[in-house]
Amino acid sequence: MNIAEIADRLNFEIVCGSTGKNNMVTWGYTSDMLSNVMGNASEGNLWITMQSHKNILAVALLKELSGIVLVNGHRPDTETVTQAEKEGVVILATDLPAFETAGRLYQLLKENEDIQS
Amino acid sequence: MIFEYQIEGGDFTKAGSASSEVKKILRQLNLEPSLIKRIAVAMYEAEVNVVAHAYRGTMTVDIDTGRIFIAVKDEGPGIEDIEKAMTEGWSTANEKVREMGFGAGMGLPNIKKNADELKITSTPGTGTKVEITCFTRL
Ligand SMILES: Nc1ncnc2c1ncn2[C@@H]1O[C@H](COP(=O)(O)OP(=O)(O)O)[C@@H](O)[C@H]1O
Ligand SMILES: [Mg+2]
Numbered sequence: 001m002n003i004a005e006i007a008d009r010l011n012f013e014i015v016c017g018s019t020g021k022n023n024m025v026t027w028g029y030t031s032d033m034l035s036n037v038m039g040n041a042s043e044g045n046l047w048i049t050m051q052s053h054k055n056i057l058a059v060a061l062l063k064e065l066s067g068i069v070l071v072n073g074h075r076p077d078t079e080t081v082t083q084a085e086k087e088g089v090v091i092l093a094t095d096l097p098a099f100e101t102a103g104r105l106y107q108l109l110k111e112n113e114d115i116q117s
Numbered sequence: 118m119i120f121e122y123q124i125e126g127g128d129f130t131k132a133g134s135a136s137s138e139v140k141k142i143l144r145q146l147n148l149e150p151s152l153i154k155r156i157a158v159a160m161y162e163a164e165v166n167v168v169a170h171a172y173r174g175t176m177t178v179d180i181d182t183g184r185i186f187i188a189v190k191d192e193g194p195g196i197e198d199i200e201k202a203m204t205e206g207w208s209t210a211n212e213k214v215r216e217m218g219f220g221a222g223m224g225l226p227n228i229k230k231n232a233d234e235l236k237i238t239s240t241p242g243t244g245t246k247v248e249i250t251c252f253t254r255l
Contacts, residue, residue: 034165035223038158039230050219058133062140062157078129 001025001112003067003090005048006046010104012069012092018080020090021063023066028105030098034059049100054080067091069105071098118180124164126172126193129217133208136161136178140188146180148253155231155250156185162224163189163247169210169219170194182247195241202237203229 004021007014014021026044031037032051041047043064049056052074060068067090070076076084076091084091094101120142122135139160143153160176167174169192172188179186196202210220229235234250 032218033221034218034224035221035227038149038161039223043154049218053217054130055132055217055219058137058161061137062133062161064154115242 001109003046003092006105006108007092009108010094010101012094015076015091016072016091017067017084017088017090019088020067023090025109027109028102028113029065031117035067038063046105048105050074050098050100052076052080054083057083057087057089061087069094070101071096071101083092120178120180122176122178124167124174124189124191125146126167126174126191129219133161136164138177139176142178142180148185152185152251152253155186156187156249158232159228159249160187160189161224161237161252162227163187163249165246166224166245167193174193174244183253185251185253187244188246189249190244190246192244193227195243195245196239197238197241199237199239205230219234241245 001097024044025046028048029041029045030048034050037059041063044066046067047065048069050071052070056068069092071094075093082090095108124135135226140157164176171191174189174191201207205226206222208220208222214220232249233252236248239245
C-alpha cells in the first residue's frame, strides 16, 4: 500500500512533500524520540509522531522512511514545509492522537496483508 | 577520499545535515545499502551529540576501499564517565532538548550497535572525539 492510498483510506491530510505520495509503506513505527526511531524503525516505515520540527526530516531521509504522520492536529512550520518539499519527504497530518492513528494504520496494513496473501 | 564538515553546537536547525550529505555521497559510490544504513545511524548520532552537548565540532569522513572511517571531534564539556554515557537511557540532555525528541540516551548505544569499531576519547573540560569504522564487504 502506498502513502496516497493510506492517506485516502484513513483521511490523513497530505501537508507537503507530495512527490513521495507513491512511496510504498512497509509498516508503521510510533515514537517521539528521534534516537528511538534511528535505532528501531526500518526502511519504508510510516512514522507516527507529534514532533513537527525540522529535525524529523533528517531522520526520515537517513532511515529511508516512506513518510511521516503528525498526530493530534500538529502541523509542520513553514521552514519544515519548505525543506520537506525540497527533500521530497511526505508529511501527513491527522487530528487523531497517536494511539488511534497507529491503531487504524495497523488494521489497514494488516487487512491489506491478508488480501495479498 | 576525505570530506570534512563543520558542526555548530546548539544549532538544532542544521542537526543531521552533515550526515545527510555524507549519505548522498555513499549512495553515489554504490556501497551496499545495509552498510550505508548502519553508517547513517552512527554518524547521525555522533553529529547530533555535538549539537546537543558540545560547542562546535568537525566531522571527517575518510572513504577507502575496504572501510569507511568517520571521526567526529568537538570542543565541549567532554564526557566524565564514558562507560556510564554508553548506558542505554542515560542522558544529561536538558528539558528543552528532550521535548524535541533528543536526549533518549540511545545515541551512543546506537553508534555502538551500528559501527564495526568504535573508539571514544574525551578530556573533560576540553572535548570529545568519536571514531567510527565500518568495513565494506568486497
Ligand atoms: N560529544 C559529546 N560531548 C559531551 N557529552 C557527550 C557527548 N556525546 C555524548 N555525551 C554525553 O553522553 C550522554 C549519552 O549520550 P547519548 O547516548 O547520545 O544520549 P543523548 O544524546 O540522548 O543524551 C549524553 O547525555 C552526554 O552526557
Ligand atoms: Mg545523543
